[in-house]
Structure formats: structure tokens, C-alpha cells
Amino acid sequence: MAAIVYDLLETGNTYPDFRYGLFTDLFGKNSKPYVDASGVARIGPAIDLEASLEIVATQVLGAAPDIALLGLLSDVVSKTYEAGDSKLLQNRLDKVLKDWASENGLPNFPDAFVFANDNQVKAALAPTLVDIEGSLENWGDIGIPLSEERAVVASLAYRGYDVSNIMDAMVFNGDRIAPWIEIRYMDRAGAASPNDAGAARRYYQSAQFELYNNPDSVAYDEAVDVGQAYTGQRNRILSYEKDFNPAEIGLKKDGGRDGIADFLQPAIDAVAQHYFAEVRHADELLFTSGRT
Incomplete structure (x- = not known):
């Protein structure tokens, strides 16, 4: 039997770049949160929001979220959803951010729970794959x-x-x-x-x-x-x-x-x-x- 010869990606960022392209081809970039066919809240290339909320929120907000804010966001993503509830999920997450900004006097705080660019999507994906x-x-x-x-x-x-x-x-x-x-x-x-x-x-x-x-x-x-x-x-x-x-x-x-x-x-x-x-x-x- 002919032995496998791997198509190596061992220099620089060739592997994470190829992997990111593959994952987004398969699952989409999805800069906005969405609810999949099984009722799971996700964002990016099928990132599970409940399982990886802190990782995602850090990219969306540009810094690690306050523990209290993370708890409020967790309350939203852990609710029961059905396919088709993507807009509801988005509105709830956005409201948490807007209320937090208003209550804490943060006029420049993000008011939408979305990825702003590919770099944020890529940075959120990588830690979910460590194991x-x-x-x-x-x-x-x-x-x-x-x-x-x-x-x-x-x-x-x-x-x-x-x-x-x-x-x-x-x-x-x-x-x-x-x-x-x-x-x-x-x-x-x-x-x-x-x-x-x-x-x-x-x-x-x-x-x-x-x-x-x-x-x-x-x-x-x-x-x-x-x-x-x-x-x-x-x-x-x-x-x-x-x-x-x-x-x-x-x-x-x-x-x-x-x-x-x-x-x-x-x-x-x-x-x-x-x-x-x-x-x-x-x-x-x-x-x-x-x-x-």
C-alpha cells in the first residue's frame, strides 16, 4: 500500500490560515450570532456561544468582559431557542450591551454583539480548537x-x-x-x-x-x-x-x-x-x- 504523504503546512501561519479558510467555507463566517437547526446559539464558523462565550465576547468587545457582563450575556445564550430565532438572539445580546453601556457611563462601548472583521472571527475560532x-x-x-x-x-x-x-x-x-x-x-x-x-x-x-x-x-x-x-x-x-x-x-x-x-x-x-x-x-x- 502506498503510504500517505502529508500536504504540510508548517511554516508561519500557513496552517491556521488554511484551517480558517476551510472552516469558513464549510460553516460560514457568520459575523452575527445565529440559532442553528438544532436550536444551538452560534456565531462565526459554527462556534458554540454557550461553550465559548468568554472567548467570543473578548473579540467582540476588544477586551476580556467584566464578570458581571459575562453573566448577563450567558443568561441570554443559555436560553432555549428554536431555528429561526436568530434575530431574537441578536436583539437580546445587543440589549445587554446597550444597557451595560448606559448603566456604566460608557458612550464608546460596543452596542452590537457582532464580529467586526475576519481577524476577530479567526481569533475566536483558534482557542475553540486547542483540545x-x-x-x-x-x-x-x-x-x-x-x-x-x-x-x-x-x-x-x-x-x-x-x-x-x-x-x-x-x-x-x-x-x-x-x-x-x-x-x-x-x-x-x-x-x-x-x-x-x-x-x-x-x-x-x-x-x-x-x-x-x-x-x-x-x-x-x-x-x-x-x-x-x-x-x-x-x-x-x-x-x-x-x-x-x-x-x-x-x-x-x-x-x-x-x-x-x-x-x-x-x-x-x-x-x-x-x-x-x-x-x-x-x-x-x-x-x-x-x-x-
């Missing part, structure tokens, strides 16, 4: 380096998905292909009711993770690995993409709307080159890659 990043860095006392792959796995763990199988395959087996398949299609096996939004995120996350070490230069052995992995999951993969057509629901950027045939093409080309043959379709790849 996740620590786990990925030290997984099995080996971990994975700062890389595009790690950012993708972090984005999965961030929303509560169990990444144990993905991490074990990468760290202990040096496997890229099995993690890619799980990232892309895990909803089918791991969620009670897959939906278009979840599938669209998976498609984009898998495109950023990448099926190959280098899709522009795929070795024959790596192509065979891909063909064999596809063979074992073929029916599930095709069924999933029939139910959730990436061309229709995928994010309109960076491979988000590519289907499995698009991702298999580099392997098809590698097998064709190896045998000096014309291999046009995935089924031909499966047949050819099984030859000795």
Missing part, C-alpha cells in the same frame, strides 16, 4: 503534522464526529484511501438521517483531504490501492452519490461538486499508462488493477 488539535498532534504518541489533512480531520472532530477510525488508519497504517472514503461517505454509516447539507460538507472535506498523495502524479501501486478500495465500497458509494448528487448539492468550489468518477480518473490514467492501454471507465480500472 482537538492537541489530540490530533499526539494521537497514539505519534500524531499527524500540521497539514491540509489534519485541518480536514479537525473540521470533522469540531462538529462532534468520531474520527478514531480515520486517525488510526492514518497514524498506524499510513493509509490515505480508507480515511478519504470514510470522510466522504461516513454519513451513510454513521448518521441516523443523512441530508444534503451534511453530504455537501463531506464532499468538500474529502476534496480538500485528497484521495492521492499527488493527483498529478499517481503511481501504479497507488492506483491499484484506489481501485481495490473502490471495489469493496462500490455499491455503497454509487448509492450514496445517487441519493446525494454532488453535481447538484456540492459546494461550488475546489472539487466540491466532483463525483467519484472524477476522483477515480487519475488512477484510471495511471493504470492505462502502466499497461499502455486505453482505460476509460471505473469498471475497466477495477478489472485491469486486478491483473498481475
